[in-house]
Amino acid sequence: VEGFAVDLGGTKTAAARIAAGRIEERLQTPTDGDASFWSQLDAMAALLDRLGFEAGANLGVAVAGRVDGAGRWQAVNAHTLPGIGEEPLLEQMRARFGSNVVVRNDAAAATLAEALMGAGIGADHFAYLTVSTGIGGGVVLSGRLLNSRNGLAGHVGFVSSPLGEARCGSGRYGTMEVTASGRAIAAFAGTRDAKEAFETRTQKAQVAIDRSAAAIARLCGDLTAIFGLDRVAIGGSVGLAKGYLSRVEMHLEREPPLFRVPLTLATLGQDSALLGALLPEG
Ligand code: ADP
Numbered sequence: 269v270e271g272f273a274v275d276l277g278g279t280k281t282a283a284a285r286i287a288a289g290r291i292e293e294r295l296q297t298p299t300d301g302d303a304s305f306w307s308q309l310d311a312m313a314a315l316l317d318r319l320g321f322e323a324g325a326n327l328g329v330a331v332a333g334r335v336d337g338a339g340r341w342q343a344v345n346a347h348t349l350p351g352i353g354e355e356p357l358l359e360q361m362r363a364r365f366g367s368n369v370v371v372r373n374d375a376a377a378a379t380l381a382e383a384l385m386g387a388g389i390g391a392d393h394f395a396y397l398t399v400s401t402g403i404g405g406g407v408v409l410s411g412r413l414l415n416s417r418n419g420l421a422g423h424v425g426f427v428s429s430p431l432g433e434a435r436c437g438s439g440r441y442g443t444m445e446v447t448a449s450g451r452a453i454a455a456f457a458g459t460r461d462a463k464e465a466f467e468t469r470t471q472k473a474q475v476a477i478d479r480s481a482a483a484i485a486r487l488c489g490d491l492t493a494i495f496g497l498d499r500v501a502i503g504g505s506v507g508l509a510k511g512y513l514s515r516v517e518m519h520l521e522r523e524p525p526l527f528r529v530p531l532t533l534a535t536l537g538q539d540s541a542l543l544g545a546l547l548p549e550g
Contacts, residue, residue: 271326272319274312275374275541278332278348278401279450279461279505281308283315284542289385291539293319301348305341305355313364324366328545330377331357332402336419339371344423345445347437348402374398374541376422378503378534379406380413381544386535387501395497396534397424399484399512400504401451403444407495413549425449427490429483444487448480450506462506478515480506485519489527503534 269289275282277299284294295315300307312329321327333343339358343349361369379388379396388394388408398404403425407414414421425445432442446452450462456476457465465473484507488500502513513533520528534540 273328273542273545276331304351327369329371330374330541330545334419337417345437375404376406377544378540380547381540383408391499398504399507448483481515482519489523492529501534
């Protein structure tokens with residue numbers, strides 16, 4: 269894998285120059301969540317410019333939201349990236365950066381990277397879950413990323429949770445996003461963001477973090493029932509936070525043995541979506 273990659277999430281936008289499957293240089297800026305498509309393009313271009321992008325180089329672009337088979341980009345949760353309607357992402361990236369551009373969902377990219385070079389090595393039926401601003405994921409079955417023409421496959425943040433009790437920006441009720449995401453933790457904890465909830469450790473914050481972990485454990489059991497998973501890796505800044513995975517494991521212990529899928533931390537950390545943005549789908 270050789271070239272440049274961009275990862276545009278709900279909180280941060282990162283870009284990197286990659287050679288021989290390794291990140292040589294990485295830059296990051298906060299994502300302006302309310303920005304228009306054109307401003308997001310400019311923000312990505314500014315990072316690539318600073319990395320010394322040269323016309324014609326390989327470029328992998330991973331974004332939060334749904335990316336369909338034609339490379340159109342749409343926010344599924346209206347509260348994340350409200351400026352993104354139905355945007356011609358692939359077309360515009362190719363117009364600016366040349367024809368060697370691929371675009372995909374950020375969690376799908378991270379899933380590919382973890383499956384091929386990280387926590388999923390050796391697993392045949394594998395899922396990756398990211399607990400970050402929102403909840404994302406991806407499923408790899410016998411080496412192939414589960415994909416769909418509408419780009420929705422793997423969007424596990426919009427699965428409804430038995431613990432869910434609010435309306436989601438997707439329009440669905442009680443989804444994982446309004447129950448377990450970084451944004452949900454902050455809302456329940458009454459903190460500015462999830463990071464603060466982990467730092468303050470107030471009673472409310474603990475309850476919010478525990479609810480998130482419990483919902484993720486249920487989701488792991490559900491996905492195991494559907495796909496027969498033999499491993500799940502957890503990533504994202506919340507998923508990687510100290511103590512979070514062990515909370516999920518504690519809740520998973522309550523499931524019958526058949527549904528207690530082995531859990532592991534994502535091993536590529538914050539870089540998985542960048543590394544996976546350039547990988548072939550298998
Ligand atoms: P993105 O959603 O842009 O992909 P992240 O994976 O970094 O970005 O997720 C952002 C979420 O993670 C925010 O809710 C933020 O508050 C939270 N977060 C960031 N750092 C930490 C940390 N050290 N511990 C717990 N939560 C964190």
